[in-house]
Amino acid sequence: MKIAITVNTSWNIYNFRSGLIRAIIAQGHQVIAIAPEDEFSQRLVDMGCTFRSIKMDNTGSNPITDLKLYLQLKKIYKREKPDIIYQYTVKPNIYGSLAARSLDIPVINNVSGLGTVFLNKGMAPFIAKKLYKWAFQQVALVFFQNNDDKRDFLNQIKLPKLNTQLIPGSGINLSTFQSQKELSNRPVRFLMIARLILDKGVMEYLEAARILKQSHPMVEFQLLGQLDEGHARGVKLDTLSSYIEEKSICYLGTNDQVRDIIEDATCVVLPSYREGTPKTLLEAAAMGRPIITTDVPGCREVVVDGENGLLCQVRSSQDLREKMHQIIKKDLFSLKVMGEKGRKLVEDKFDEKIIIEKYLSETSKIID
Template sequence: MRVAIVLNTSWNIFNFRMNFIRALQAQGHEVHTIAPVDEYTHLIAEAGCVHHPVKMDSRGANPIKDSALIAELFFIYRRVKPDIILHYTIKPNVYGTLAASMLGIPVINNVCGLGTVFLKDNIVSAIAMLLYKISFRFANKVFFQNPDDLKLFLDKKLVPSKAVDILPGSGIDLKRFQPTPFKRNEKFTFLLISRLITDKGVIEYIDAVRKLRGKGVDAHFQVLGAKDPLHKRGIQLDVIQEWIDSGTIEYLGTTNDVRGFINNADCVVLPSYREGTPRTLLEAASSSKPIIATDVPGCNHVVKDDFNGFLCRLKDADDLAEKMKRMAGLADEKLKAFGKNGRAKMEAEYDESLVINKYLAALSDFRQAS
C-alpha cells in the first residue's frame, strides 16, 4: 500500500513516528510524508520516505486562513494518490480529511489532543467543533489518546461511534527510555519539559517555584523547551529572561535528546491544562522518574496519584507548590517506588508496540476490504 502520513511538523514525524514508519516499510508499504519543511525533513527522506512539503502554521487557529490548507492538501493527495492517509494533530485531521473526502481516499485520524479551543467557550471553539463534526463524518477511523477526549467527541456528536477507537497516546519506546541506577541529587532537582506557552502550565510552575523559594526550599528548578513568543499563547522573551536573570529557574534551552536531562532530574513536572497523552510524562515514567502533573485528561491517565507521582489541581500554583515540596521531602525508598511503579505502568499500558500493532491491524483491515 501507498501510505501517506500527515503532520504539522517534520520534527514531530522524526521524533515520534519513525519506529512506526520503519514497521510500515518492513511490511512493504510505500511511505509518503507530508509536513512543513524544517531541519528534520532531510532525515525523514534519508529514512526512505518520499516527502512532500506543505505550508501549515502550527501556532494559531484561524479557520478562514487555514481553509487554504484544504486546497493545498487536495492537490498533494491527488498527485501522490495514496491508498490511505494517516492524519495527526488538529489541522491535518480537519482540513486533510475534507481534502481526502473529495478524492474518495480513506483516512485514519489521530486526535493527539484537543488544543486550547476546547478549553474555552467562544466563537472560535464553536467553529472548531463544527469543523470537527463536518470533517469527521468522512473519517474511516478515529483514534483517541485518552477516554475523556473520546467521550467528549461522542457526547457532542462530533464523530460517528462506529469509527472510534483508543490508543495509549503515541506510545513510548521502552528500549530508548530506560531507567538508570537511582541517584538522588544533593540538591533536589525539578524539571519541566515543555514548549514555553501558557497552556502547558508554565506560569503556574514559575509561581510555585517562587512560593517554594520564599519558604526556603533549596532545590534546582529547571525548564527545558523551546521559546515560542510568536505563538498566540506564547510567553514573551523579556518575561522568560527575567525568570532567568532573577535566578527563579535554570533555563536549559532545547535539545534533540531529552534522556540526559530526565536522568539528571529527581522529578519531572507538567502542570498542563489538558493533554492527549503527554509525551514528556511517558518519557519520564519510562525512565523511572517520579512525576507531578495536573489532574486533567491525558495527564491523569499517565500519573496515578501517590503511585508513580502526585496530581495537583488545575491552574493552582499553591497546590503545585505543596506537591513539589512534598515530593522533595520524600525518602529515597519512596522515590524509588514511584519510579519503579511508573516504569511498570509504561511497560503494561504504553509500550509503543501496542500503538504500532493497532495501526498495522487497521491497515490490514483496509487492505483486505479493498
C-alpha cells in the same frame, strides 16, 4: 502499500512517529511524510520516507490560508495516491480529511488531546467544531488517547456514526527510554518539558518554583521547551526572563537530547490544563523518574497518585508547590520505588509495540 502521514511539523513526525514509520517500512510498505519543512525533514528522508513539504499556519485561522492548505494537501494526495492516510493535529485532521474525501482515500485521524478548541469559548472554537463535524463525517477511523477526550468530543460534536477507538498515545520505545543513571536527590532537581504556552501550566510552575526557591535554595527548577510568543497564549520572553534573572529557574531552551536531561532530573513536572497522553511524562516514567502532573484528562492516565507520582489541582500553583514540597521531603529510597512503579506502568500500558500493532491491524481491516 503506500501510507501517507500528515502532521503540522516534521519535528512532530520524527519525535512521535518514528517507531511506527520504521515498522511500516520494515514490512515493505512505502511511507510519505507530509509536513512543513524544518531541520527534522531530512531525518525523515534518511529513515526511508518520501518527504513532501507543505506550508501551514499552525495557530492562525485565516480562511484563505486554510483554503490554500486544503488545496496543497489535495494536490499531494492526488499525485501520490496513498492507499491510506494517517493524520495528526488539528489542521491536518480537518483539511486533510476534506482533501482525502474528495479523492476517496481512507483516513485514520488521531485526536491527541482536545486543546484550546475545547478549553476555550468564542467564535474561533465554534468554527473549529463546525469544521470538525464537516470533516469527520466520512473518515474511516478516529483514535482518541483517553476516554475523557472521546466523551467530550462526541458530546460537543454530534457524529453518531463516527468509528472511534482508544489508543494509549504514541507509545514509548522501552529500549531507548531506560535510565543508565541512578536516580539522585542531591540536589533535588525538578524538570518541566513543554512548549511555553499558558495551557501547559508554565506560569503555575514558575510561581511554584519562585516560592520554593526561597525556602529551599539548593533545589533546582529546570524548564525545557520552545518559546512561542506568536501563539495567542504563549508565554512572553520578558515574563520568562524575570524568573531567570532572579534565579528561580534554569531555562534550558530546546534540546534534542531530552533523554539525557530527564536522566539528570529527580522529578518531572507537567501542570498542564489538558493533554491527550503526554509523551514527556511517559518518557520520564519509562526512565524511572517520579512525576507530578495535574488531575485532568490525559495527564492522570500516566499517574497512579501516590504510587509512581503525585496529582495536583489544575491551575493551582499553591497545590503544585505543595506536591513538589512532598517530593523534596521524600528520602531517596522512596523516590526510587516511585520510579520503579512508573517504569512498570509504562511497560504494561504504553509500550510502543502496542500502538504500532494497533495501527497496522486497523489499516489491514480498512484496506481489505
